[in-house]
Amino acid sequence: MLKVSEIDAGYGFLQVLWGVSLEVHEGEFVALVGPNGAGKSTTLRTIAGLIEPMAGEISINGDPIGGMPANLVIKEKGISYISESLNLFSDMSVEENLLLGAYTIRDKAQQKESLAFVYDLFHRLAERKSQLAGTLSGGERKMLAIARGIMSNPDLLLVDEPSLGLAPNLTHDVFQALLKLRDQGVTILLVEQNVNTTLHITDRGYVIEKGQIIMEGASKKLLNNKHVQAAYLGI
Amino acid sequence: MAETALKKRSPFIEFVSKATSSAGLTIIFTIIIAIVATVVAGPFTLLNAIVTGGMWALLAAGLSLVFGVMNLVNFAHGEFFMIGGLTAYYVFTPISAYLKENPSPFLTALAPFAGIIAATIVGALVGIVLEKLVFYQLRKRTKEQWVMNSFLLTVGISVIIINGVQIIWGTNYKGITSYWDAKPLEVLGVFISVDRIVVFGIAMVTMAIFWYFLQRTTTGRAIRAVSQDETGAQMVGIDLNRIQVLTLALSSALAAMAGASLLFMFPSYPTVGLKPLYIAWYVVILVGLGNVAGALVGGFIVALLQTLTGYFIGVTWDDVIPTAFVMLILLIRPSGLFGSEVKGVHEQ
Amino acid sequence: MTQNSSVKYTYEEQEPIERIKRLAKKFGISPVGLLSLVILLILPFIPPFNQEHLLRWLVGAALIAAQTIAFDFTTGYINVVNFGFAAFLGVGGYTSALLAVNFGISPWIGIFLGVIPSAVLGFLTGILTLRLRGIFAALMSWFVGLALLGLTRNLTELTRGPLGLNAPTFLETASNRPYFYIIVAMMMVTYLTLRWITNAHYGLAFRAIGQNIDAARASGINPTYYRVFNFTLQCAFAGWLGGFYAHYYGILTPALMATSHTVEVLAISYVGGRGSIWGGAFTAFPFVFLIEFLRSNLTELPGLHLILYGLLLILVMIFYPGGVAQVYDTIRDRITNRSPQNQSAAAD
């Protein structure tokens, strides 16, 4: 469903991505891994429409979306992006954050349905409905960001390092939640540092280094790759 | 930055800032002053402060909204006030003259609203045009040093509006003695004109609607979202351009409405906006940014300070003292009396 | 870009010419700049500029030019707009005038004494604005300016308020030519001093603070010292130039200290190019002439010249933020065929 071909992107004069291509098929759970500063987040930001690509093309189900502003990418293309820094609305309550997640859905009943769904997925959030997002714990903030991301009922979810800064048991919870979403039919592109776990739960993976995709393949295969083992798994 | 600054405070300043830290204390303090003022200077002072205070709140709410959402420090905010007064004058006076010829009590009671509503609409339109023509153009080109650069744009806009109005309509005062010719009503033993009472009502109703809009509607929520996290707002599908236009339109509409409502106190002339501008800033600094309910309290505090200074020291001093007071506040509590740190007070 | 210019030089033996070049560079003197100065100096003898009313324009332009130099020293470097700039001009002017009127102190000494209160107030404002960043520092200095203006207006026994204070002029002569040389000399002193300071390591520190105060602090620059120093010096020069204003025009009114005067200096300084020091001064001459020309020929359209200020400010901010200084840079680089990476401050 998502096809990224040969994109160059960056910040101002600084080019970060050099001809990145990748593809995510309907219902797939795909990982994008690589060292710090490789351009993983930049790739997701470009797909989400927060950065305009300098060259190349991004398309969803065949329609090009490169250069489309972020608000339209989510609204018209059903792509939801959960960023590294979460970008929560800290002075608003949990529920308000969630309702904003459903900003593109004008149907009140559908909003309610989404709300019930995410509260069911994250019980913690249901308990803390009226707490300000800024006062949540790190783990709760992560959950809120993911929950807000799926409020719009996306077809494709771009998730940037959901495990960053979380204790192992919470990381586990977050991954379980992603798997659950996958089972519901949501397509996911996941960026992770936690390469081992990621490659165990995803279907396919891409390895990006210095702004270029250097490897791609089934996750199991990547796990056995020499380079991946040496560089990311410490074997 | 805020933390390191806090640590460096002297014990005295620490004490003062603690003493002024809670909104409650401020309000109690204001009420005490208000009561003392009423006893010493007569209830008229208080009523006067309440009427103008409500309008200062409208001005301040718009100013602070625009800063929160667009990161725009609007130096031209007072010009919207002026435009509002001017529009109301040119709409109301002919209607009023016509009604003198063809009396109709019903229309006479409504005519002032025609002026005020027209002013509000014109204010909103000017805001929209400015966003599209000026701010959007800058934003499109560079976001570097946006706060300072956009501020300078508003300085340019202010100069152009002031002098444009001067060339077209001249420098003479365009005012009215009153909107409604009715007998003053007696409140608290003093007579107060119908104009003041209605204007106070307008301010309260508008502030209530404004508050409801921001807190309870989807669009209002989106506006607040943009002010808290622009990227986050884009990520949930909010169209920044639309919100920015809307915000500037709202803010200028409120300012124009204030200018129109206060036409009987502030006749419109090209530079009439300067004072409302800095008073709105005083209010914003007193209560901190992005605080609609606070703007109401702040508006009253500043208006009360003004009327008291005018009464006890002299009318010409009525901005020197509030200025000094606000400078003091800015010094000891940069985030305002109600103390919520809002993005942008300290530039990134 | 500019930062490196003074660092590049090693102090090995050099030809005398090289040494002079180096010295010139230190004070920001370039061949083009020198040529402009020479032209400026002989201008009063070249028709039509030898007519008294054009000489008057020249004096006015040089006075504005000198102010933009001082203004840019703060805005272009530490990135804080002193929005109360004109008030400091007034403080110097009033001090010198009052000393002359009440104690018979010669204007030649008075203008230097006038520097003291301006510098002290600048120092205090520097401290006052220290904890506030960017735009809030600008607001605070604006409030200081408003307070000083309010005081000047109200202390009528001292300043005669809006009636105006008559100050003795420097010279008996009715000719403007000697005044022109006085103000050009003052302008050059301002320029050389401030260029000398900004070309030394101070310039680097100022810019570092202007760009990112936290990063500057982290790299060992003491923002308190540099910001307060910068403010104090700027206000000192403003006070000095205010003294010239007083003893040239011979009358002072609070209007000199009004925000609109600051806006005028600000607009020219920005159109001239931020952070160049010379850009505003260079622009001031054609600008003031254009504006005076408009003002004297289009008397039925008062304020048109101010609209021009506003329009130019907006256009420059949006489309060409580098201003005139950048135009010069671009042309010079084209001519000397230097690659853009090597370009340094225009007047080097």
Ligand SMILES: Nc1ncnc2c1ncn2[C@@H]1O[C@H](COP(=O)(O)OP(=O)(O)OP(=O)(O)O)[C@@H](O)[C@H]1O
């Ligand atoms: N807003 C920005 N402005 C300028 N450069 C940026 C910006 N964001 C990222 N970069 C640069 O782009 C490069 C790639 O950054 P990116 O965030 O995409 O890396 P990443 O692969 O996500 O790394 P990490 O694993 O650390 O999150 C880095 O060198 C970074 O410094």
Ligand SMILES: [Mg+2]
């Ligand atoms: Mg990243």
